[in-house]
Amino acid sequence: xxxxxxxxxxxxxRKWKGRADCSHCGIRRLMLFSELPEVSFAHLLKPxxxxxxxxxxxLYEEGKGGEVVYSIRRGLVKxxxxxPSGEQRIVRLLGQGAVVGLELLxxxxxxxxxxxAVQPVDVCAIPVSTLRDLEAHHPELCDRIRQQLQYHVxxxxxxxxxLNTGVARDRIAQLLLxxxxxxxxxxxxxxxxxxxDMAAVVGMTPETASRIIADFRRRGLLxxxxxxxxxxxxxxxxxxxEANAGTE
Amino acid sequence: xxxxxxxxxxxxxRKWKGRADCSHCGIRRLMLFSELPEVSFAHLLKPxxxxxxxxxxxLYEEGKGGEVVYSIRRGLVKxxxxxPSGEQRIVRLLGQGAVVGLELLxxxxxxxxxxxAVQPVDVCAIPVSTLRDLEAHHPELCDRIRQQLQYHVxxxxxxxxxLNTGVARDRIAQLLLxxxxxxxxxxxxxxxxxxxDMAAVVGMTPETASRIIADFRRRGLLxxxxxxxxxxxxxxxxxxxEANAGTE
DNA sequence: CGGTAAATTGACTGCTCTCAATTTACGTGG
DNA sequence: CCACGTAAATTGAGAGCAGTCAATTTACCG
Numbered sequence: 281x282x283x284x285x286x287x288x289x290x291x292x293x294r295k296w297k298g299r300a301d302c303s304h305c306g307i308r309r310l311m312l313f314s315e316l317p318e319v320s321f322a323h324l325l326k327p328x329x330x331x332x333x334x335x336x337x338x339l340y341e342e343g344k345g346g347e348v349v350y351s352i353r354r355g356l357v358k359x360x361x362x363x364p365s366g367e368q369r370i371v372r373l374l375g376q377g378a379v380v381g382l383e384l385l386x387x388x389x390x391x392x393x394x395x396x397a398v399q400p401v402d403v404c405a406i407p408v409s410t411l412r413d414l415e416a417h418h419p420e421l422c423d424r425i426r427q428q429l430q431y432h433v434x435x436x437x438x439x440x441x442x443l444n445t446g447v448a449r450d451r452i453a454q455l456l457l458x459x460x461x462x463x464x465x466x467x468x469x470x471x472x473x474x475x476x477d478m479a480a481v482v483g484m485t486p487e488t489a490s491r492i493i494a495d496f497r498r499r500g501l502l503x504x505x506x507x508x509x510x511x512x513x514x515x516x517x518x519x520x521x522e523a524n525a526g527t528e
Numbered sequence: 529x530x531x532x533x534x535x536x537x538x539x540x541x542r543k544w545k546g547r548a549d550c551s552h553c554g555i556r557r558l559m560l561f562s563e564l565p566e567v568s569f570a571h572l573l574k575p576x577x578x579x580x581x582x583x584x585x586x587l588y589e590e591g592k593g594g595e596v597v598y599s600i601r602r603g604l605v606k607x608x609x610x611x612p613s614g615e616q617r618i619v620r621l622l623g624q625g626a627v628v629g630l631e632l633l634x635x636x637x638x639x640x641x642x643x644x645a646v647q648p649v650d651v652c653a654i655p656v657s658t659l660r661d662l663e664a665h666h667p668e669l670c671d672r673i674r675q676q677l678q679y680h681v682x683x684x685x686x687x688x689x690x691l692n693t694g695v696a697r698d699r700i701a702q703l704l705l706x707x708x709x710x711x712x713x714x715x716x717x718x719x720x721x722x723x724x725d726m727a728a729v730v731g732m733t734p735e736t737a738s739r740i741i742a743d744f745r746r747r748g749l750l751x752x753x754x755x756x757x758x759x760x761x762x763x764x765x766x767x768x769x770e771a772n773a774g775t776e
Numbered sequence: 777c778g779g780t781a782a783a784t785t786g787a788c789t790g791c792t793c794t795c796a797a798t799t800t801a802c803g804t805g806g
Numbered sequence: 807c808c809a810c811g812t813a814a815a816t817t818g819a820g821a822g823c824a825g826t827c828a829a830t831t832t833a834c835c836g
Contacts, residue, residue, distance in 0.1 A: 359685075361685060361688075361689045363689060363693070364769075364770045365770075369688065369689050369693055371684075371685045371688045371689065372685075382678070383678060383681075383682075385674060385678075386675060386678060392682065392685070393685070419667070419670075422667075422670045422674075425674060426633060426670075426673060426674060426677060427634060429674060429677035429678060429681060430630070430631055430633075430634060430677060432677075432681045433631075433677060433680045433681055433684060434631075434640065436619075436681060436684030436685060436687075436688065437607075437609060437619045437620075437640065437641070437684060439684075439688060440609075440617065440619045440684065440687060440688060440692060441609045441611060441617050441619065444688060444692040444731060445611070445617055445731050446731075447791075447792095448791080448792070474814075474815090475814075475815065475816095476814090483692060483693050483694075484792075484793085485792075485793055485794080486814095486815085487792090487793075487794080487795095487815095487816085487817085488791090488792060488793075490814095490815060490816055490817085491792095491816080491817080493815090493816095494815090494816065494817085507801080507802090521612075522612045522613070695823075695824090696823080696824065722782075722783090723782075723783065723784095724782090732824070732825085733824075733825055733826080734782090734783085735783095735784085735785085735824090735825075735826080735827095736823090736824055736825075738782095738783060738784055738785085739784080739785080739824095741783095741784095742783090742784065742785085755833080755834090
């Protein structure tokens with residue numbers, strides 16, 4: 281139970297990096313366990329595994345049972361709901377510090393979304409039972425979990441307000457601004473999403489998303505830095521969204 | 529501190545019904561305190577007040593500080609976000625058993641929405657400090673709060689998927705189905721929302737909402753029972769949403 | 777019964793979708 | 807390193823849906 285043995289769930293789109301060493305985690309201040317004393321990690325019954333996923337890699341699938349939640353150390357994850365018609369609607373984009381799969385804390389409830397990496401992702405898989413054990417001895421963890429859920433609520437509300445309201449152009453602009461918040465590289469540039477993902481985020485067709493992106497590029501609001509990497513004119517995009525009567 | 533004195537926040541759209549008597553609450557099984565022993569309510573430092581609000585009455589306003597969360601005993605409440613442009617977007621509709629204002633549990637955070645009654649509402653105002661006190665002695669309350677937040681997350685996700693996706697007609701149909709779930713009267717009939725509210729829920733203009741409702745009435749999917757009260761053809765509306773290629 | 781607000785309806789514009797053709801990007805194997 | 811094949815992105819043309827603005831009708835409160 282203690283050796284560095286690859287877990288059974290190992291597969292091609294998920295690369296195991298080892299057991300997580302929470303007490304030496306470089307970004308623990310951002311994470312779920314930020315307030316826990318180091319000694320608490322010494323005698324966990326189940327291991328916390330650390331994974332890397334390539335874009336397209338699946339963390340978990342809607343409707344399936346499971347026993348781990350994922351804490352995102354790096355990268356960008358999309359949460360999707362599938363509609364009766366079969367198509368997928370993206371309901372959230374999450375980056376560093378977010379925890380996904382917390383719905384499992386209600387006993388018997390399966391994952392509510394399909395969670396997929398849209399950029400290379402580094403996650404820790406925390407067993408629900410471990411969470412419950414730690415919670416029993418550290419009531420402050422309960423607050424951290426509550427804050428995580430509140431974060432999801434706030435994100436969802438902001439999503440409804442900014443990404444699902446108004447004309448197509450403004451919604452795409454808001455999406456670009458969101459990407460700048462969630463997943464900027466060291467220069468503040470962003471990786472654009474595939475057009476179908478953009479469409480599934482804001483609720484339009486990929487063609488319309490493509491037209492708007494092309495238009496933004498022609499107008500210099502968006503400049504290609506490298507394949508997939510773009511620099512955005514943040515302030516001009518913000519003005520674009522707020523003033524709908526602008527002369528832009 | 530113990531007598532039946534009207535609280536200072538008394539105002540015209542909010543009618544005080546008295547101190548809540550949680551241990552004899554008729555619908556406690558649905559509420560936040562369902563698992564707490566009756567004795568715990570005996571020595572609360574601050575009172576839990578019981579209010580009734582008429583449609584249009586405000587529970588709290590976005591950005592303002594506060595010290596109580598509201599547990600909905602009866603009626604329908606809308607949560608609104610105001611956009612920079614000034615208009616309001618409705619991000620949630622909540623009925624019996626839901627608790628709103630839980631964002632206050634993060635110290636220093638103001639209310640994130642404006643909460644307004646859309647139908648006559650009966651609520652209990654629970655001081656945040658009371659919640660914290662009870663939580664300290666009853667860890668299971670922490671689970672109830674977590675479940676409440678999870679409920680809000682699930683609702684928000686469902687909102688994005690059903691009310692903010694697809695053509696206008698389907699979204700209005702989904703809204704009618706949601707109202708049937710949240711606030712059916714004893715006959716299963718519903719109170720329609722004002723057209724501006726419908727528009728603010730699904731993200732369209734009041735005119736378009738009106739046209740669709742009028743069309744539903746002409747096609748017999750919706751029948752007026754009394755002023756404001758309508759009977760809906762639930763199954764036909766469901767078919768309408770699911771099969772977009774239907775011959776309806 | 778009158779006044780105001782809400783809802784309905786019409787005409788027209790314009791945005792977004794649909795379907796299809798074309799171009800570009802990218803991974804694979806020679 | 808280049809050529810190729812596939813997938814993604816872009817672009818075009820046309821139709822239909824939803825928005826806008828305005829007029830009219832209906833509902834509701836006092």
